[in-house]
Amino acid sequence: MNPENGAKLPTVRTCGADRVLVDAVRDTPVEVALSRLRCRILCVIILLIVLVAGLVVLRRLTADKPVTYHSDAEHFLYGSIGSEPGGNPLAPVGGMLPPYQVFVVLPDMFPDRLPGGYASLGLVYETKPDGKPRDLPIGISRRQRLGLDLVGFNCAVCHVGTLRTSRDAPHQFLPGMPAHQLDLQGLFAFVLGSVLDPRFTPDNVIGHIEAKFGPMNPADRLLTRLAVVPQLRERTLLLQAQVGVLFAPGSLQWGPGRVDTFNPYKSLQFGWNLELLPPPELAGASDFPSLWNQAPREGMHLHWDGNNISLDERNLSAGLGAGITPATVDYAGVARVKNYIQKLPPPRWPEAMPLDHEAAVRGAETFRRYCADCHDFVGKWTGQVEPWEKIGTDRGRLDSYTAVFSANQNTLFAGTTNRFKSFRKTNGYANEPLDGIWARAPYLHNGSVPTLADLLEPPERRPKQFYRGYDVYDPVKVGFVSDVGEENGKKYFLYRTADEQGNPVAGNSNAGHAGPEYGTDLSSADKQDLIEYLKTL
């Protein structure tokens, strides 16, 4: 408040003293210049802060960081193949599961819909060294994308199975083994139904997340309330519309260890309305196959119906089933899985279970005479497609893969060198090598025969119904114990080849792979020896 030189400031007489009127005082030019400079500097600083903050937010929203694992084995179990939702935060693509924190708290939010948690669906939780279970089961990967921690499926969810050598033995899991215990249909139904449940509100979600993970920071809370929950509901509605028909009452129950490989694919990748497809095309549920020892399989007809001879295309196609899209796939992650499964050896028959070595040697001869041509690695017909008229197994899987669908697959991964070129419609099922066959129960493409002993019986004598999902092994008949309906409160799935009225269930027939050349007419001694030999593969 420097008065200009010589100027007399207007004053006002008040009780006591003369007071100067403030608004009569003017700033000097220096002060003006200084304050303008200060303003400018302040503006620049604010601009810089906004810019940096904007860049940080942008960086977070567009970051794409998977959780990485050092060993290929751990990457197979938990690593990401890019199946998490990705792309643009405003318009995410791909993925089938909710974000990480939501996924983890869903069973807590809806205990009535899934009393045993994810483990009751057959998902496997390893325990950490400190004795607590890991936060995510085998087969669920975690990745930071779209500014959030997201989860997705990887190959291990369907290709890691559990096994108990006896009722009291601990559960062991074998990488590459079909996940015969996994109820994938149940998992989808739970996740889709929970997100669409009226109790799935932002408050409820945030409450449960905070209870499990501790307080959320305000930004995350706002993001969850305004973006995550509404967007998730919308995307789930869309998913429900696309594949809901496969879970509707009256549709073919997959049961644990099975999936309808191509029908969800038709809807999710190509937008087909599954309700318009003829019913014979919709009964394609088949067992998960094993994933070990892939290197010798290059050039063989892959998939149950032998529709592709390229391992790379088969891997990417299976990845599409897990939720990747051509735009969000993590090629490095997929390559690492490929590396691992090329060399993964098949599991050996466990020492704890009985094996008669002399019988196995006798059984090798039977195998050579009856089975080797189609099932030995160097067999004449191994890896070739066996026409359906000859093999006679259920047609559902074959009919679910149509020529029109195959033609559409040629457009997947368009614009890249990975564009699918090798898918073909076939007229039968492929002969697979039998490495690790003991661990690939139940048998036939649709898992309709529980044990090898049953497979060597003619179809009339095979079980008409049995339980799937129980992982205690039967070392005599070679397959999982299939007559236990319930244990420790957990119910197992009743697989039926025919319903109560005796009508065959479409897709579940256990006929086929029967007759003299398939060994069903052998003597029981020969069959026993053959089974002992098969345990050693």
Place this chain on the structure above:
Amino acid sequence: MKGERSDPRYWKQFYRWFGALAAGCSLLLALGLSFCADHLVRLLGVGGEPITWTQLCGELLILISVFYVPALVDVDRFRPHAWIGAVVSHGTIFLLCTMGVIGFGAPKPFLLWAAMEFFFGGVQIFQLTKLEQAENGRTVPPNGGWDGQPRVPWKPVMVVAAGDPDGMACWRRAYFWLVWLGIAANLIFVLPLVFVPHWMLRQLGVSAEPVLWAQMGGLLLGLISVFYIPAARDPLKYRPFAWLAIFPSRTGGVLFCTVAVVALAANEAFILGVSLDLPFAVLQTFVLCKLASVERHGKISFWRAYAPTGIAVVAAAAILSIIGWHKLEREYPQQLANGSIEEAFKYGSIGTEDAQGLPYWLWLTLPRVFPEYLPRPGGYAGLGFLWEPGSELPIGFSKRKIGFDRVGINCALCHAGSVQIPGEPLPRYYLGAPAVTADVLAYQKFLFACANDSRFNASTLMPAIARQTRLSLVDDLLYRLVLIPATRKALRDQSHVWTWTDEPGRPPWGPGRIEPFNPVKLAILHQVDPHVTVGATLGTSDMEPLWNLDTLPGRAFHWDGLNTNLTEVVDSSALGDGATPKSIPRPFLRSLQNWIGTNAAPKFPFADNINKSLLAQGAKVYQVECARCHAPSGADTGKVIPATGSGSAATDPNRAQMWTAESAAAYNNYLGNLKWKFKSFRSTDGYVNVPLDGLWLRAPYLHNGSVPTLADLLKPVAQRPAVFWRGINDYDPTNVGYVSDAPAARANGFRYDTSGRGNSNAGHEFGTKLSDPDKAALLEYLKTL
């Protein structure tokens, strides 16, 4: 001499010569990186993928070398630039190279560059420091040389000189803000490229291997931005730099990016460089010219004041046109799997992409976004188009890049047929045969329905495309701003020309049938002669086979024989498919014509089904009953016979009545004075007696496909099926034709009702009165044609 070291002139000389050396070395390296990038990187054993980043670094380094020069010439006037060059430029390049190699594993040869910069920068810093020391400690020399003015500390604030003419301040201010805006725009690229290169490269959609090249590019751009700063403050004092900032700096960036993308097939993301530099180049030119003009109190020639801006604007327009041409119009040769004529027939372009090609990613995703507009699930394969295993497109579609990838149709869409032999997993394809399963109208209607749906916009379609591929930023903008709106408008406009197909009383075409000339009337001929319209005419007919078309001289083509010149027929078919007179590839069409002229008809594949003992008798019956009109040597083969009246086959007359004399005249006038204009179009009142080669594959029969099998054709009209199903390719070898009434046919086929207008199966009762044995023998013989 002792006194020398304290004489600023000594240090200036030293700086000048050394600086020239430094600038020269930089320039050499820069030229090497720009023009011999692959040799240089191979020599040094460094990768450079894509090479564009190395070339970009070279180009930026050239500019920096140029920026070094004025400071060498007059180190007093351009002191700030001398310091910037020594400390900021050499210093940061040195830092980035060493940190890149040591910290981030970049290849070792970058250390050579670091060493060079360290050397030059270090020496120059030394020289400048000594120079300043010498100046500060020096008294005025007897022979002048140094202006003796006290050094004013330098601030990045705009100078407002006391002696400025009126109006100068606002232009100075404009220039100041413009340059700083340009620097900020540069920084948007510089900072992320240098500090978070992997993230930035992912956003741009381009890769860089090793990533140090991208970081270096960002750094060099940042250094250039620093060189802009002194001139922002006082463009008149640093006038050379003000002009250098535009030319060659900004213009160099524009030129490099344009040349790289247009001529050197660099990643499209580099077009962003043009969008960055071009506006600033033009605006800065304008402002500098105004400054100069005001400086001289407006006493400056018109040309000196405005010519540079004019040139800049014209150059900018040229660059934008070049880029526009590159993204929208530039033609690339089509690359097919092999050079065979069959491959070209299936997938080769007949010039329809130019005017009617769909952008590839839209073509691909439309069936996934709007599956409800397709008659059944299955995408384009569900419309009955043939799809070879492993092929990117169905047969009959061609993909060609004209600026961007487009999909058009070609002859094979309607002229490639299929037969499913029982027991074989896949149908057999016959090129040239009528496409009996293809529902072409359903395809058209699908596209129109999509375009008329309000969801046909970027916010629905871009996410669908994002599921299939990661479009680069430039392509994303191209689709969003140009291609989606343009396609929507084009399809909507076209759909108005096709509303006649929905008129009541017009049965649907169904698979295997097409209205070949009514669309031509509306799309092409109406503009030549407004009297030519569809009106009530109806010309739906079966697709015809393309074999042996040149073996019968003088024959008339198309069901009603409206042209006798095969060349004109081929050319007009391409025009009918959507080619334009400019885009039609006539030489290619001639080679196709050559092929279909002599391509033999496929033989009946069910050899076991032919009863050979009846063939001789059948041949005799054929000679008596059919040969005159249908045998290659027949007197009337290939000629038009009236549709109605005596001597006619009395088949449905609609097709013959569709093509009028006005239409023919209009088509003959359509091409104006082109050398290849049409001359032979005519209107007939009847139908051609077609040769019967490959008769088994021409099912269903009669021009409107109203009789499913030959056995039915040999029955009197009352006994022919009134309703049957067509469009599936299961074959019935006994009756000779496609299966038309089995459960599979009913489930998957198209219901053909002969009572519909134009669908009558009356007429051609030739041979219906033969005895049964004769008919049987004739049928066996007909299988062998």
